[in-house]
Amino acid sequence: MSASSEVPPKEVYCYLWPESAHRRYSMYENSEAFARKLDEADPLAHFRGKFLFPTFHDGEVVYFSGNSLGLQPKKVxxxxxxxxxxxxxxxxxxxxxxxxxxxxxxxxxxxxxxxxxxxxxxxxxxxxxxxxxxxxxxxxxxxxxxxxxxxxxxxxxxxxxxxxxxxxxxxxxxxxxxxxxxxxxxxxxxxxxxxxxxxxxxxxxxxxxxxxxxxxxxxxxxxxxxxxxxxxxxxxxxxxxxxxxxxxxxxxxxxxxxxxxxxxxxxxxxxxxxxxxxxxxxxxxxxxxxxxxxxxxxxxxxxxxxxxxxxxxxxxxxxxxxxxxxxxxxxxxxxxxxxxxxxxxxGMDRIGEKRDKLTAYLEFVIEDISNRNPDCTFEIMTPKDKSKRGAQLSIHAHGMGKELFDKLSEKGVIADWREPNVIRIAPAPLYNSYEDCYRFGQYLEEVIS
Ligand SMILES: Cc1ncc(COP(=O)(O)O)c(C=O)c1O
Structure with missing residues (x-):
C-alpha cells in the first residue's frame, strides 16, 4: 500500500494495524491530513475533552509527559x-x-x-x-x-x-x-x-x-x-x-x-x-x-x-x-x-489497542525524520516489539545535546530530558492524538533544521 493522504479502508487498517504495525510503515504518512484521519477513526478520541491541557505556553502544547505526571481530568x-x-x-x-x-x-x-x-x-x-x-x-x-x-x-x-x-x-x-x-x-x-x-x-x-x-x-x-x-x-x-x-x-x-x-x-x-x-x-x-x-x-x-x-x-x-x-x-x-x-x-482493552497504534505512529514519524536528516539521527532505545513496551519511547538524539530539548520546549513540547542526550516521550492514549504525534515531528524537524 503506498503512502497517501487517504487512510486505508477501515477493514484493511484494522486488519493490518494490530499486528506489528511498525513494520508496515508503507501504510503510514507523516502528514497532518493523515494524522487527522487517524484521529477521526479513533474510538477514544472524545476522551481528550475530559482533560485539562497546560495553558502556560503561548500556543497549544504537545503533552508527552503522561509517564511522569498525567493531565488533570476535568472532574477532579x-x-x-x-x-x-x-x-x-x-x-x-x-x-x-x-x-x-x-x-x-x-x-x-x-x-x-x-x-x-x-x-x-x-x-x-x-x-x-x-x-x-x-x-x-x-x-x-x-x-x-x-x-x-x-x-x-x-x-x-x-x-x-x-x-x-x-x-x-x-x-x-x-x-x-x-x-x-x-x-x-x-x-x-x-x-x-x-x-x-x-x-x-x-x-x-x-x-x-x-x-x-x-x-x-x-x-x-x-x-x-x-x-x-x-x-x-x-x-x-x-x-x-x-x-x-x-x-x-x-x-x-x-x-x-x-x-x-x-x-x-x-x-x-x-x-x-x-x-x-x-x-x-x-x-x-x-x-x-x-x-x-x-x-x-x-x-x-x-x-x-x-x-x-x-x-x-x-x-x-x-x-x-x-x-x-x-x-x-x-x-x-x-x-x-x-x-x-x-x-x-x-476500558483497558481499548486503551491498550490505541496505545500500540499511537506509539507505532509516533515511532514512524520520528524514524521518518531521522532517515531524512542523517546529520541528526534519532535512535529509539525502547524495544520495537509492541509486546515489550507500553506508551513510552526513549530516544537518543545523536549529535545533539540539551539545546535540542530546550528548543522543543520553547515550541510547546512537554517531555522529559535525561543527560547526556535522551528524550523520553509518552503519548497517553486517553488524551493524546495522532495529530500530537505529527506536530511533535514537525517541531523536531524545525529544530534540527
Ligand atoms: C519507577 C518508580 N518507582 C518509584 C517512584 C517513587 O514514587 P513515590 O515518590 O510516589 O514514592 C517513582 C517516581 O517517579 C518511579 O518512577
Whole structure:
C-alpha cells in the first residue's frame, strides 16, 4: 500500500494495524491530513475533552509527559470541591454523613483500580504513596532465612526503589553489596535480556528470597514479561513483586492470573490522579488470610468490624486492605476517583489497542525524520516489539545535546530530558492524538533544521 493522504479502508487498517504495525510503515504518512484521519477513526478520541491541557505556553502544547505526571481530568475539581463542601458542612460527621462517606472512601476505588491491574477486588487497595507501599509489602514478602536471603532486581532501577531495596536488606542486618543481585544489560546493550533475568533466577535458585522489578523500566520504557519472571521465581521458592509505576494505566496487566505475589503503583503518572497522589497495592489472594505474615501494622489495616473497639493485638483485614496503615486521604482519593471513572468508561482493552497504534505512529514519524536528516539521527532505545513496551519511547538524539530539548520546549513540547542526550516521550492514549504525534515531528524537524 503506498503512502497517501487517504487512510486505508477501515477493514484493511484494522486488519493490518494490530499486528506489528511498525513494520508496515508503507501504510503510514507523516502528514497532518493523515494524522487527522487517524484521529477521526479513533474510538477514544472524545476522551481528550475530559482533560485539562497546560495553558502556560503561548500556543497549544504537545503533552508527552503522561509517564511522569498525567493531565488533570476535568472532574477532579468538582469532586474535590464536593469533599471541601462536605467538610465545611459536616465537620467530623463527614466521615459518615458526606455524600461519599470518608470512613469507607477508598472502597469505591477498589473495583475500578482492580480492573486496571487485573486483580480481584479483595487483592487491591488504594492507600498511601508508592514507596511507602513498596516498603510495607517488602516487610511482608522479603523474609530472609538462612542462605535464602537475596533480592534480585534490575540494575539502575528507579532510585527510590534502589534505596528501598538496600534499606530492606540492611534492616535485616545484611549487606546490599552481597545480597542485592542486579541484572544489567549486556556490555554494549541498553536493554536487559529477559533470558539473563531467568538465568540469574536459576543461578541463585537456593539463595533467592524475593524478586522485585519495575514492570516497565522508567528509563528505557522496556516492559518485562511479568508472568514468566513470576513463574521462574516461584519455581525456585522466591516471592515475586513488581513496581508498576510505569505500567499501571499503561500496560494490560493481569496480576491475579500471572500469580504475582505483590505489586504497587502510583496514581499520578498514566493514572492522572494529582501530583504525589495516592498509590495502589496488590496482594495475591493466596496471601489474603495470612495473619502469620509479618507486617508493619496500622489501625486502618485492622479488621473493620471490630476496629473501633480499639483493642490491643493486631487483627488484619482480609486481603490487601490488611496492609493499610491510615485512614483515607480523601482529597487525593477524590482526584483518583475522577480518573479511575475515565479508565472504567474507556476500558483497558481499548486503551491498550490505541496505545500500540499511537506509539507505532509516533515511532514512524520520528524514524521518518531521522532517515531524512542523517546529520541528526534519532535512535529509539525502547524495544520495537509492541509486546515489550507500553506508551513510552526513549530516544537518543545523536549529535545533539540539551539545546535540542530546550528548543522543543520553547515550541510547546512537554517531555522529559535525561543527560547526556535522551528524550523520553509518552503519548497517553486517553488524551493524546495522532495529530500530537505529527506536530511533535514537525517541531523536531524545525529544530534540527
Ligand atoms: C519507577 C518508580 N518507582 C518509584 C517512584 C517513587 O514514587 P513515590 O515518590 O510516589 O514514592 C517513582 C517516581 O517517579 C518511579 O518512577
Amino acid at each position: 475539581r468538582e469532586y474535590i470541591n464536593e469533599e471541601l463542601d462536605d467538610w465545611a458542612t459536616y465537620g467530623v460527621h463527614g466521615h459518615f454523613m458526606s455524600r461519599r462517606p470518608w470512613y469507607s472512601y477508598h472502597e469505591q476505588l477498589t473495583g475500578m483500580a482492580a480492573k486496571v491491574v487485573g486483580g480481584l477486588p479483595h487483592e487491591v487497595v488504594v492507600t498511601h504513596s508508592l514507596t511507602t507501599n513498596l516498603h510495607l509489602l517488602m516487610v511482608s514478602f522479603y523474609q530472609p532465612e538462612g542462605k535464602r536471603n537475596k533480592i534480585l532486581c534490575e540494575a539502575k532501577a528507579f532510585p527510590s526503589d534502589q534505596y528501598a531495596l538496600e534499606s530492606q536488606i540492611t534492616f535485616h542486618g545484611l549487606s546490599p553489596k552481597e545480597h542485592l543481585i542486579e541484572i544489567a544489560p549486556r556490555e554494549g546493550e541498553e536493554l536487559i535480556r529477559e533470558e539473563d533475568i531467568l538465568a540469574a533466577i536459576e543461578q541463585y535458585r537456593d539463595e533467592l528470597s524475593m524478586i522485585m522489578i519495575g514492570g516497565v523500566n522508567y528509563y528505557t520504557g522496556q516492559l518485562f514479561d511479568m508472568e514468566s519472571i513470576t513463574r521462574a521465581g516461584h519455581a525456585v521458592g522466591a516471592t515475586v513483586g513488581f513496581d508498576l509505576a510505569h505500567a499501571a494505566g499503561n500496560i494490560n496487566l493481569n496480576l491475579h492470573d500471572w500469580d504475582v505475589d505483590f505489586a504497587a503503583w502510583c496514581g499520578y503518572k498514566y493514572l492522572n490522579s494529582s501530583p504525589g497522589g495516592v498509590s495502589g497495592m496488590f496482594v495475591h489472594e493466596r496471601h489474603a488470610n495470612r495473619p502469620d505474615l509479618k507486617r508493619f501494622a496500622g489501625w486502618w489495616g485492622y479488621d473493620k468490624q471490630t476496629r473501633f473497639q480499639m483493642e490491643p493485638g493486631f487483627k488484619p483485614m482480609f486481603g490487601a486492605e490488611g496492609w493499610q496503615l491510615s485512614n483515607a486521604p480523601v482529597l487525593g482519593m477524590a482526584a483518583h476517583l475522577a480518573s479511575l471513572e475515565i479508565f472504567d468508561e474507556a
